[in-house]
Amino acid sequence: MSEKLLVIGESRDGSLRNVTFEAIATAKKINADGEIIGLICGNENLQEQAQEMVYHGADRVITVKHDNLKTYTSEGYGQAVMAVISEESPTGVIMGHTAVGKDLTPKIASKLETGLISDATDIEMKDGKAIFTRPIYSGKAFEKKMITSGITFATIRPNNISALERDESRSGDITSKDMDISDIRTVIKEVIRKASEGVDLSEAKVIVAGGRGVKSEDGFKPLQELADVLGGAVGASRGACDAEYCDYSLQIGQTGKVVTPDLYIAVGISGAIQHLAGMSNSKVIVAINKDAEANIFNIADYGIVGDLFEVVPLLIEEIKKI
């Protein structure tokens, strides 16, 4: 049976986030012979973004343009997504497990009285059914889940399922859908971003995270330099945020962001369980701590026991030579 899956794209500053392409790859895995429909809501660059979705594997893309979709609101995006679902009747809806994905998908799934599998890190097919793997108990265990009836809604954790190779020879229809989204109660007038410019933490392949051991706001400067030479982003423990060394937007952990980079360098972080909840699934973990007994070494692939103020500059110097 030829099925249709809908992938809801997510953009930032007019460009699609990489997790959108990972969502398309997930949909392709579930629905190799069926149709993958992309959906982009917004008010600028929709054609370019739709084209990128096609290059990454979407068979067809629907764009919904409206000034009230410039910035995400659950009401505005909800109306657009519901209209597309009712028109297209997809068998599944996939989106990134981002702040937007976490907010939007449960609302729509509950409206449609169907299930949602959130924060999936892997997917396999068995007897034509999609089985999703997702972490539980703060990443200490994994469960496998499938939805047996209704539309399958799923959000996928960034950086876990590889996107398909971008291929400019791929073609697909791009259609725009006219919708009046003016009747909504919440309109975002302005977005003031606190986070620093540069690589997005939740999608970064390399993260250099600082803890209370960094000791001050200035102590974060060498960490930023290390992140820069590695093309990565800076993150932090809650200890560092509480001490006002950095902004809470950098916090990683149970009550912060959940990240899965290829390389996570924990600097002056003790490795409290709440911090591990946000980073323990990173592919390679390096810990720098002066306390050889620090808990972070229990999950680190590589550990450096030493003073971070000596080790980090040495690392920067050596990496610059490569």
Ligand code: FAD
């Ligand atoms: P510390 O535990 O103080 O560790 C600092 C480390 O730096 C030490 O290991 C020390 O040996 C090392 N160090 C000091 N100086 C140097 C030096 N010169 N060179 C090298 N190493 C040095 N925490 C999070 O991170 N994220 C969360 O999302 C989060 N959520 C929480 C939710 C709840 C409900 C609660 C109760 C707590 C939460 N916490 C969270 C807090 C968590 O329990 C820890 O308090 C916090 O992670 C500690 O931060 P830290 O490792 O930076 O600081």
